[in-house]
Every structure is written in structure tokens, then in C-alpha cells.
Amino acid sequence: MIPISKPLIGEEEKAAVIAVLESGQLAQGPRVEEFEEKFAALCGVKHAVATSSGTTALLAALLAHRIGFGDEVITTAFTFIASANSILFTGARPVFVDIDETSYNIDPNLIEEKITQRTKAILPVHLYGNPCDMQSIMDTAARRDLVVIEDACQAHAASIDGKRVGSFGTGCFSFYPSKNMTTGEGGMLTTDDDGIAEQARLIRHHGQSQLYHHESPGYNFRMTEMQAALGLVQLQKLPEWTRRRIENARYLDERLGNVITPRVGDGCVHVYHQYTIRVSADRDEALQRLANAGIGARVYYPVPIHQQPFYRELGFNDSLPVSERISQEVLSIPVHPGLSRAELDEIVREVSKL
Ligand SMILES: Cc1ncc(COP(=O)(O)O)c(C=O)c1O
Numbered sequence: 135m136i137p138i139s140k141p142l143i144g145e146e147e148k149a150a151v152i153a154v155l156e157s158g159q160l161a162q163g164p165r166v167e168e169f170e171e172k173f174a175a176l177c178g179v180k181h182a183v184a185t186s187s188g189t190t191a192l193l194a195a196l197l198a199h200r201i202g203f204g205d206e207v208i209t210t211a212f213t214f215i216a217s218a219n220s221i222l223f224t225g226a227r228p229v230f231v232d233i234d235e236t237s238y239n240i241d242p243n244l245i246e247e248k249i250t251q252r253t254k255a256i257l258p259v260h261l262y263g264n265p266c267d268m269q270s271i272m273d274t275a276a277r278r279d280l281v282v283i284e285d286a287c288q289a290h291a292a293s294i295d296g297k298r299v300g301s302f303g304t305g306c307f308s309f310y311p312s313k314n315m316t317t318g319e320g321g322m323l324t325t326d327d328d329g330i331a332e333q334a335r336l337i338r339h340h341g342q343s344q345l346y347h348h349e350s351p352g353y354n355f356r357m358t359e360m361q362a363a364l365g366l367v368q369l370q371k372l373p374e375w376t377r378r379r380i381e382n383a384r385y386l387d388e389r390l391g392n393v394i395t396p397r398v399g400d401g402c403v404h405v406y407h408q409y410t411i412r413v414s415a416d417r418d419e420a421l422q423r424l425a426n427a428g429i430g431a432r433v434y435y436p437v438p439i440h441q442q443p444f445y446r447e448l449g450f451n452d453s454l455p456v457s458e459r460i461s462q463e464v465l466s467i468p469v470h471p472g473l474s475r476a477e478l479d480e481i482v483r484e485v486s487k488l
Pocket of ligand 1: 188190216259285
């Protein structure tokens with residue numbers, strides 16, 4: 135089976151983790167700090183705050199911006215559940231806006247009509263590694279005095295006109311094993327704002343300013359030294375892996391000529407966390423046929439969040455026709471940097487038969 139994703143762990147990663155284990159410093163320490171500095175440099179921001187996951191990076195970002203009970207946060211329903219669950223966990227309410235039919239990212243033209251007096255933030259998701267229309271989102275946010283928190287969990291090193299995602303608003307990244315780089319589990323918050331960085335650091339560590347002095351509410355969202363050691367090695371490899379993801383996507387584009395893929399905006403660098411196509415015929419059958427042929431295809435995401443049972447119970451009954459339709463039609467095929475030319479050719483051969 136050609137897997138949909140494959141963490142690439144080499145000898146350097148193994149040596150780096152063993153060195154941490156031998157050092158005796160396992161919890162957050164100097165390697166986390168170094169990883170933060172290097173990740174901030176990658177994103178072109180002043181601060182990066184490492185966390186235990188992408189989900190806790192999102193939660194820390196929302197809390198650092200003082201979002202909580204009674205507030206509303208505008209986001210998309212066509213994403214991984216964490217984008218909305220993190221909002222719910224602050225006590226705020228996610229307000230779903232439909233997606234653009236061509237990019238599958240939040241439709242910036244539909245945001246304004248969902249803004250109320252309770253709206254505090256917009257939380258766009260750079261789905262599959264393809265940047266959202268940040269110009270339009272930032273303009274709306276500035277006009278309506280809203281915070282922007284970017285869910286860049288799938289979009290390491292993606293950019294718009296040379297500016298990295300995660301540097302427009304407060305950025306949140308994930309290092310889950312399927313992501314473009316991994317720390318096993320892990321996350322990162324990025325910001326240029328000194329105050330938000332300070333708040334996020336407090337929230338991550340029980341609001342502790344000095345040892346056993348707690349000045350604000352907080353929790354344990356810390357990253358370990360083992361994770362940071364892995365991340366430091368992976369970060370060095372990210373440019374080459376990103377280049378290969380883009381090259382693999384071009385290879386598929388050229389040979390699968392007739393498939394529909396998400397539109398990439400002008401000036402945007404899509405980093406192909408996923409290579410996603412739309413299938414007009416029966417999607418379940420297409421998935422089965424690919425599985426039988428040894429191609430690990432997956433659907434991201436089959437049920438938009440407002441239609442998840444738990445959200446239904448909470449009273450979400452939006453009509454988001456584009457999200458609902460696209461979720462029935464998409465299918466992602468392997469594009470990761472571990473693919474050989476022979477595997478790419480096999481993927482092309484099988485997908486062309488659908
Ligand atoms: C769009 C999106 N948001 C949030 C997350 C949450 O990240 P994590 O799994 O690291 O908590 C993920 C990844 O799983 C994701 O893909």
C-alpha cells in the first residue's frame with residue numbers, strides 16, 4: 135500500500151532524541167527555546183511559542199486574545215474538528231461561514247454578513263496547505279476591529295507574495311506525524327505581538343511567572359525536549375521536503391490533466407499537505423478501487439463540522455451548501471516527499487482509471 139502520509143525519520147532524528155534522553159533534561163528547556171527561535175525565523179515573526187499540539191496552540195491563541203464565554207469566532211466547517219473544538223473549549227461559539235467553491239477555503243465574501251456584536255475573531259484555515267485569501271480577510275478584520283487567528287496546522291512554509299502564513303494574524307501549526315514536518319505530537323503559535331506571546335507562554339505553563347507564582351489561569355500545554363529535538367532536525371529538512379511535495383504535485387497535475395484540484399490564489403505558494411481531487415462518480419467506490427489497487431487515498435473531510443452529531447446536539451443547524459457538497463466529492467491521494475517516481479506513476483495510472 136502506498137500510504138497517504140509517511141513521517142520521514144532518519145538517523146539524525148534518532149540521534150537527537152537519544153541525546154536528549156541522555157541529557158536528563160526532558161521537559162521544556164533549551165531545545166524548545168531553540169526550536170521556537172528557528173520556527174519564528176521560518177515564519178518571519180518575532181515570537182514562536184511551542185505547545186503540546188496544534189489543538190493546544192489554537193486554544194492558547196484564542197485564550198491569549200481573551201476570547202471566551204459570550205464571544206463568537208468566525209471559521210469554516212470544512213476542516214479538521216480541532217479548528218472549531220478549540221473555540222468551543224474557550225466557551226465561545228464557532229460561527230461557520232461557507233467555503234469558496236474553487237479553493238475550498240473560507241469564502242471571504244461571506245464573512246461580513248456573519249459578523250455580530252459578539253464577534254471577536256476570524257479563524258481561517260489554510261486547508262491542505264493552500265493559503266486563504268488573507269488580503270481580504272485582513273481587510274475585513276481591520277475594518278471591523280477583529281482578531282485573526284490562522285489555523286496553519288497544515289501549511290508549514292506556505293506563503294502569499296513571499297509572506298508566510300502564520301505571520302498575518304496569530305498563527306497556529308501542528309507537528310502531528312502526518313504533517314509536513316513532525317515532532318510526534320506538537321504545535322507552535324506564531325506572532326509579532328509581544329503581549330500575545332507573553333500571554334501564550336503563561337497559558338502554556340499554568341500562568342506561572344516565577345516558580346510557583348501563578349499570575350493568570352493556565353494549563354499544561356508544554357512541548358517536551360524530545361519533541362523539540364525532533365523538530366529542530368525536521369525543520370532543516372522542511373525546505374527540501376516542501377520542494378518535493380510541490381514537485382510531486384506538479385507531476386500529478388501534468389499527468390492527471392482532467393482532475394479538478396483546489397484553485398491556488400495569485401502569489402500563493404501551496405505546500406501540498408494534501409493533494410486533493412474531486413471525483414464526480416461515486417466517491418466511495420473510487421476509494422475502494424484505489425484501496426484495492428494499493429493506493430492509500432483518504433477523505434479530508436467527509437462530514438463538515440456543523441453536521442457532526444455533537445454539533446447538531448449543540449443546536450448547529452446551518453446550511454452551508456458548498457461545504458456540504460464538496461465534502462461528498464473530495465478525495466486526497468499521496469503527494470508526500472517519501473514517494474518514488476514509480477509510486478507516483480502507479481498513482482497516476484490508478485487515478486486515471488476512475
Ligand atoms: C486544520 C487542522 N487544525 C488543527 C489541527 C490540530 O492539530 P493537532 O492534531 O496537532 O492537535 C489539525 C491537525 O491534526 C489540522 O489539520
